[in-house]
Amino acid sequence: MKLLLFRIDDQWFGVEISSVVEIVNPQKATVLPEAPDYVYGVINLRGEAITIMDMRKRLHLESRPSKERMVIVRIPGEKIGLLVDEVIGIREVDDTRIKRPSRLYRGMRARFIDGIIEEGKDRVIIALNIEKISSEEGEIILKARKKRSD
Amino acid sequence: MLNTLRENRVLRIFILVFLIFLMIETLLSVIVTERQREMVLRNFEDTLRGVAVLLTETLRENRDMTEVEGLFDRLLRIRRVYSVELVSAKGDSILLKNKPFTGKTLRILKLQLGEKYTLIVRYSPEISGISYTAVFIQSGLIFVLALVLYLLFQNSISGPLKYLSHLLDRAAVGDLTVNIPSSHGVPVIREVSQRSTLLLDRLKDVIDRLKGGFRNIVAAIEQLLLNQDSLTEKSIKEGQEIKTLKMGVESIDTILEDAIDTTKRLHGITEENQSAILQMKASTDEILQAADDILRDLQQLSMLSSEFEENNSSLGGLLDRAVNSIENASSSVEEVRRAISEIDSAVSKTLQLSKDVTERVKEDGLESIEAITSSMRLMEDEVNHLQMTTRTLERHSTDIGEIVAVIRDIAEKTRLLSLNAQILAVQSGTEGRSFSVVAEQMSELAEKTADSTNTIAQIVADVKKQILHTSDKIKGVVKVVKQTKGDVENASEVFSRIRSASDATTEMVRTIKRATAEQSAGVSLLQEVIENLRSILKELQGGLYSQIESVRNYTSILSKVMDSIELIKNSTSQQKETAGYISENLQRSSEIVSSLIVHLKDDLNRTRGLESSFKNLAEIASAMERDTREVAQLMKSLYQEAEDLYRELQTYTTQGLSKSSRYSEGA
Numbered sequence: 001m002k003l004l005l006f007r008i009d010d011q012w013f014g015v016e017i018s019s020v021v022e023i024v025n026p027q028k029a030t031v032l033p034e035a036p037d038y039v040y041g042v043i044n045l046r047g048e049a050i051t052i053m054d055m056r057k058r059l060h061l062e063s064r065p066s067k068e069r070m071v072i073v074r075i076p077g078e079k080i081g082l083l084v085d086e087v088i089g090i091r092e093v094d095d096t097r098i099k100r101p102s103r104l105y106r107g108m109r110a111r112f113i114d115g116i117i118e119e120g121k122d123r124v125i126i127a128l129n130i131e132k133i134s135s136e137e138g139e140i141i142l143k144a145r146k147k148r149s150d
Numbered sequence: 151m152l153n154t155l156r157e158n159r160v161l162r163i164f165i166l167v168f169l170i171f172l173m174i175e176t177l178l179s180v181i182v183t184e185r186q187r188e189m190v191l192r193n194f195e196d197t198l199r200g201v202a203v204l205l206t207e208t209l210r211e212n213r214d215m216t217e218v219e220g221l222f223d224r225l226l227r228i229r230r231v232y233s234v235e236l237v238s239a240k241g242d243s244i245l246l247k248n249k250p251f252t253g254k255t256l257r258i259l260k261l262q263l264g265e266k267y268t269l270i271v272r273y274s275p276e277i278s279g280i281s282y283t284a285v286f287i288q289s290g291l292i293f294v295l296a297l298v299l300y301l302l303f304q305n306s307i308s309g310p311l312k313y314l315s316h317l318l319d320r321a322a323v324g325d326l327t328v329n330i331p332s333s334h335g336v337p338v339i340r341e342v343s344q345r346s347t348l349l350l351d352r353l354k355d356v357i358d359r360l361k362g363g364f365r366n367i368v369a370a371i372e373q374l375l376l377n378q379d380s381l382t383e384k385s386i387k388e389g390q391e392i393k394t395l396k397m398g399v400e401s402i403d404t405i406l407e408d409a410i411d412t413t414k415r416l417h418g419i420t421e422e423n424q425s426a427i428l429q430m431k432a433s434t435d436e437i438l439q440a441a442d443d444i445l446r447d448l449q450q451l452s453m454l455s456s457e458f459e460e461n462n463s464s465l466g467g468l469l470d471r472a473v474n475s476i477e478n479a480s481s482s483v484e485e486v487r488r489a490i491s492e493i494d495s496a497v498s499k500t501l502q503l504s505k506d507v508t509e510r511v512k513e514d515g516l517e518s519i520e521a522i523t524s525s526m527r528l529m530e531d532e533v534n535h536l537q538m539t540t541r542t543l544e545r546h547s548t549d550i551g552e553i554v555a556v557i558r559d560i561a562e563k564t565r566l567l568s569l570n571a572q573i574l575a576v577q578s579g580t581e582g583r584s585f586s587v588v589a590e591q592m593s594e595l596a597e598k599t600a601d602s603t604n605t606i607a608q609i610v611a612d613v614k615k616q617i618l619h620t621s622d623k624i625k626g627v628v629k630v631v632k633q634t635k636g637d638v639e640n641a642s643e644v645f646s647r648i649r650s651a652s653d654a655t656t657e658m659v660r661t662i663k664r665a666t667a668e669q670s671a672g673v674s675l676l677q678e679v680i681e682n683l684r685s686i687l688k689e690l691q692g693g694l695y696s697q698i699e700s701v702r703n704y705t706s707i708l709s710k711v712m713d714s715i716e717l718i719k720n721s722t723s724q725q726k727e728t729a730g731y732i733s734e735n736l737q738r739s740s741e742i743v744s745s746l747i748v749h750l751k752d753d754l755n756r757t758r759g760l761e762s763s764f765k766n767l768a769e770i771a772s773a774m775e776r777d778t779r780e781v782a783q784l785m786k787s788l789y790q791e792a793e794d795l796y797r798e799l800q801t802y803t804t805q806g807l808s809k810s811s812r813y814s815e816g817a
Contacts, residue, residue: 002576004569018577022570067562089593090572 001095003117005088005125006071009061012088014117014127021072021079023087040083045072052081053134075131082130091125093117098127112136161300168296172289179285187277194230194273195259201225202261202269209263215245222247225271232256233272239265248272310339318346326354533628540621547614554607561599568593595689602682 003014004023029041029052038057042049052070056063063085070081098115114127201221208217222234226249233248244267253274261269317328328350332343571589575582 004573017573020573022573023566025566069566087566087569090569090576 001093001098003091003093003125003127004071005091006069006082006084007086007088008056008059008084009064011061012119012123012125013055013084014091014093014125015071015073015082015130016114016127017090019073019075019130021074024070024072024081026068026070026083040081043070043081045081048079050079050081052083054083056083056085058133073130075134080130080134093125101126164300165296168293172293176285176289183285187275190277191257191275198225198259198271199261202263205269206263206267209267218245219247228273230273230276231271232274233270235270236263237268237270239267307336307339310336314339314343314346321350321353326350326357530628530632533624537621537624537628540617540624543617544614544621547610547617550610551607551614554603554610557599557603557606561596561603564592564596564599568596 002017004017004020005012005014007013024045027043027045029043031041032039032051038054040052040054040057042051050072055061065085067086068083069087070083071087072079072081097117099117101113101116112129112132114129117125117127119125205218205221208221218236222245225231225234226247232251232253233246235243235247236245238244253276255275256272257275259271259273261271263269314330317330320328330343330347330350332340332347568589571592572586575586575589578585
């Protein structure tokens with residue numbers, strides 16, 4: 001499986017490359033009224049209006065942008081953009097390395113996670129289920145991250 | 151008497167019951183008498199047994215027969231006993247005594263006297279005082295008494311009642327002229343007779359009235375029947391006409407139904423055609439949609455490719471710019487190097503001059519001040535030049551920094567581009583594999599560029615620092631030179647100071663020379679790095695151009711594919727248009743057929759309405775006909791009935807008289 005890796009704060013996340021449309025530099029977005037605060041706004045990408053979700057706000061992580069990017073992904077019915085701190089790159093991951101997340105992985109409900117991949121000795125990549133994350137209305141908080149930052 | 155018995159049922163029953171009673175009574179009397187006789191005879195036989203016991207004792211004790219004879223005589227004295235005999239065991243008669251027998255039957259009683267003798271007694275079972283004749287006479291008397299009572303009863307009640315009944319019978323068969331006497335018999339019968347007379351009078355009156363009424367009814371019915379016949383004829387005729395009309399309407403109805411059926415089938419076929427066309431249209435739409443999707447994807451791909459190409463072109467431009475910038479940088483560095491060499495030579499000269507000054511101060515003293523002053527001027531010029539060159543160097547370093555930033559930006563863009571190219575390659579599947587290789591190379595190049603750029607940035611930063619350092623030093627030199635010059639121009643007594651200053655200058659210049667040498671080394675390194683960068687960029691440029699070429703090929707193939715799809719789309723659109731045209735025509739024809747059906751249905755409904763009206767009319771007519779017939783029938787039967795009744799009444803009253811006379815005769 002090929003994953004596009006990106007970073008928010010110092011946590012690495014992955015989305016399956018087949019759902020990724022493209023990566024673009026941050027663009028000026030039109031703010032949507034009465035939208036949740038994690039909705040960054042709407043951008044016009046070659047004549048197509050795409051809603052951008054600020055993943056840092058969505059996952060309640062601190063923002064540490066270095067090379068901020070917008071990852072355009074395809075979910076059933078539309079395309080949405082994910083505002084991330086940095087795009088790490090594309091990584092071929094053997095399916096056997098992808099572990100099922102425990103019911104509560106760092107406070108994040110398991111249904112938002114497609115799998116967990118251990119990278120090296122102390123890094124973990126969370127393969128996100130963007131469809132679930134974008135359709136869920138409630139808050140998704142990475143509590144462990146918060147604790148560590150406290 | 152016999153007649154009375156034949157006619158009077160009650161009497162018959164009474165006599166029968168009475169006779170049965172008499173029979174039962176007689177029978178019971180006979181049974182009781184017989185029982186009494188049996189009892190008397192049993193007592194008699196018991197007595198005889200007692201005598202037998204006595205005789206047995208006598209025979210055992212005494213063989214003398216006289217005593218036995220005496221006993222026999224005594225037995226014969228009993229009125230009922232006729233013979234007494236003593237018989238031995240062998241059957242021989244030992245002693246027999248009897249008296250003359252006058253009765254009807256005799257009974258024999260054998261009694262065993264011990265083991266040797268048997269006593270046989272013959273006696274009459276008749277019993278005096280018990281007679282059956284008395285019983286029968288008693289019954290006969292009772293019967294006669296009953297008969298006498300009955301005759302008495304008949305004469306006082308039954309006679310007048312029978313007469314009354316006879317008169318009423320005559321009235322019942324129609325003779326209403328009977329006169330019932332009301333002075334015979336007991337009072338109850340007289341009352342009944344009076345009431346019967348009253349009833350007969352009323353009946354006469356009612357029958358007379360009925361007769362009149364019926365005569366009128368019969369006449370009216372006769373008239374009605376005449377009218378009814380003509381009415382029935384008329385209604386039958388009307389009914390037939392209505393039936394003919396109804397049949398005509400029904401045939402129209404059938405024709406219309408056939409027409410509707412045919413039209414409906416036509417409509418159905420049209421609709422099927424239309425649905426087929428719609429399906430075709432839908433399929434065409436799907437094809438068009440699919441073509442559009444493919445086209446859109448291809449356009450996007452083409453756009454991405456174009457963008458990629460454009461990006462690559464812009465990247466090419468950027469790279470060209472970068473190469474130019476590198477060239478510029480290289481030339482700037484060259485200039486820097488040259489400037490540094492100049493500085494170096496200037497410094498060398500300064501050093502030489504400084505040495506000379508020192509020498510001259512040492513050797514020539516004041517005479518040399520003029521020369522020193524001129525040398526100082528020269529030195530000042532040189533230092534100014536040096537400062538200017540340093541500033542240029544500083545500017546160039548800043549330029550290099552900017553160039554590095556541009557290169558870094560380019561590297562970032564290249565990376566982004568390579569990432570998108572990789573995403574595109576992954577999504578294109580097997581076709582995108584070659585593309586993927588290019589994308590990965592691009593990514594690697596971008597990485598390398600980024601690394602080199604970072605190194606360059608670091609070196610440039612170092613060089614800048616060094617330049618700043620040198621610049622500071624030069625500023626110091628300028629200050630010192632200016633001061634020295636002032637000193638030299640102002641006074642000669644400061645020769646020693648000049649000397650020391652000159653020494654300091656020499657020392658400072660030496661430091662500068664060292665710094666310049668360091669700078670020169672740094673610049674050489676920079677030159678080397680720039681050279682490296684230049685080769686990388688060239689490589690990148692080369693790779694990029696070939697990539698652009700392949701992307702161009704890809705794009706041209708894509709546009710060919712897109713052209714083909716466009717062609718498919720156009721032909722599909724034409725097909726769709728044709729289908730639409732056909733569908734439109736079908737729609738129009740369907741509409742016409744629908745309106746036809748509606749009209750036909752209207753017609754049919756109207757005809758049906760007409761038909762149902764006719765049907766109703768026919769029904770009404772036939773009902774009327776039926777009713778009329780029924781009425782006629784009823785009237786006929788009524789007429790018949792009335793006539794019959796009238797006739798009946800007539801005969802009743804006329805025949806009643808003759809019957810009555812016959813009755814009277816019979817009576």
